[in-house]
Amino acid sequence: MPTSATMTTTTTTAGPLASPVNSHTEWDPLEEIIVGRLEGATIPSRHPVVSCNVPRWGAALQGLAAGRRYPRTLVRRAQRELDRFVDLLRSLGVTVTRPDAVDHRRPFATPDWPARGFCNTCPRDSMLVVGDEIIETPMAWPCRYFETHSYRGLLKDYFRRGARWTAAPRPQLTDELYEDDFRVPGPGEPVRRILTEFEPVFDAADFARAGYDLFVTRSNVTNGMGIEWVRRHLGPRYRVHEIESRCRTPMHIDTTFVLLAPGKVMVNPEYVDVARLPAVLRSWDVLVAPEPDPIHDPLLKVASMCGRWLSMNVLMLDEKRVIVERHHTGMLRALERWGFEPVPCDLLHYAPFGGSFHCATLDVRRRGVARSVLS
Numbered sequence: 001m002p003t004s005a006t007m008t009t010t011t012t013t014a015g016p017l018a019s020p021v022n023s024h025t026e027w028d029p030l031e032e033i034i035v036g037r038l039e040g041a042t043i044p045s046r047h048p049v050v051s052c053n054v055p056r057w058g059a060a061l062q063g064l065a066a067g068r069r070y071p072r073t074l075v076r077r078a079q080r081e082l083d084r085f086v087d088l089l090r091s092l093g094v095t096v097t098r099p100d101a102v103d104h105r106r107p108f109a110t111p112d113w114p115a116r117g118f119c120n121t122c123p124r125d126s127m128l129v130v131g132d133e134i135i136e137t138p139m140a141w142p143c144r145y146f147e148t149h150s151y152r153g154l155l156k157d158y159f160r161r162g163a164r165w166t167a168a169p170r171p172q173l174t175d176e177l178y179e180d181d182f183r184v185p186g187p188g189e190p191v192r193r194i195l196t197e198f199e200p201v202f203d204a205a206d207f208a209r210a211g212y213d214l215f216v217t218r219s220n221v222t223n224g225m226g227i228e229w230v231r232r233h234l235g236p237r238y239r240v241h242e243i244e245s246r247c248r249t250p251m252h253i254d255t256t257f258v259l260l261a262p263g264k265v266m267v268n269p270e271y272v273d274v275a276r277l278p279a280v281l282r283s284w285d286v287l288v289a290p291e292p293d294p295i296h297d298p299l300l301k302v303a304s305m306c307g308r309w310l311s312m313n314v315l316m317l318d319e320k321r322v323i324v325e326r327h328h329t330g331m332l333r334a335l336e337r338w339g340f341e342p343v344p345c346d347l348l349h350y351a352p353f354g355g356s357f358h359c360a361t362l363d364v365r366r367r368g369v370a371r372s373v374l375s
Helices: 056-065 072-091 147-160 224-234 298-303 308-312 329-337 348-353
Strands: 009-012 015-018 030-035 095-097 127-130 133-136 164-167 207-210 213-216 239-242 257-261 264-267 285-288 321-325 341-345 361-366
Touching: 030 072, 072 095, 072 298, 072 341, 072 348, 127 207, 127 361, 133 147, 147 164, 207 257, 213 224, 224 239, 298 348, 308 329, 321 329, 329 341
Parallel strands: 030 095, 133 164, 213 239, 264 285, 321 341
Antiparallel strands: 009 015, 030 361, 127 133, 207 213, 257 264
């Protein structure tokens, strides 16, 4: 990819097109972003790869209500906060696009299994943006098999205007991909994951970008073959570094290891051993995330699909400004101490649908160029 221009170009018979997709890091100035939707959200279909990834209460609720609509009370509260978040982004000059609304209760099937959908609340999981390319990911949850279809209108528009658009190999998601009789490891037990190496699978949210360097966690939705597919697809110019996680239910890097700015990374002290970070980060400031503020809402405790470290799920607007959950005052104060400018916003009630600010978005365009940020 070029390093001398802000936007990459694609040549057509009509001449070069400046790609509308251009995002190389987690912190370059944000210009355009996709924000997920709540319409049609459905409790995920029953499957071991779903239940092993969510908190105990959330797994119990999911098992009882799989395939049904989310309760209106949960949707209404989350929708109010999501609308305000979108308004905030637009007020800051960011272009916001949205996927199509979909009825996720509609059943579908492959030759091997049937399922219903989930939701399109978290575009961060199903698409990975690297430079001018959007990669559709091969996700491990059967209920998310066709999730990117709701983004196809956007993807086709970006492609027509010059972006590169790739889909990773579509997985089979048969029983061979999942460990038999898997159980979540207990405290003090070695980390183990439900995925085998039967085929490549990965969620984009297990990757974080720093120019020509990407960081990834192996998890219950991303296996070694998935990481290797990304490494080979991007080619020798890119380096893909694996972050070891001690999380007993690993899923997504953005509550474990968060790139904030050149030379600054925030880590989860419960999941990350700082001494075992990749050697390329030795010159970086490693900022230890503060203890999350407790959440007392009983409905959120039962319905949340996320762990308590969702406080780390921030969205960088640029190298200084960062959108942070208003409830987590400890995180707001810590970011201020570290020299950032926190922008408080509410999205606490999005947790039953899969995340917070970083999960709920996909940055399509940031003002920057491809470069090597690390030594």
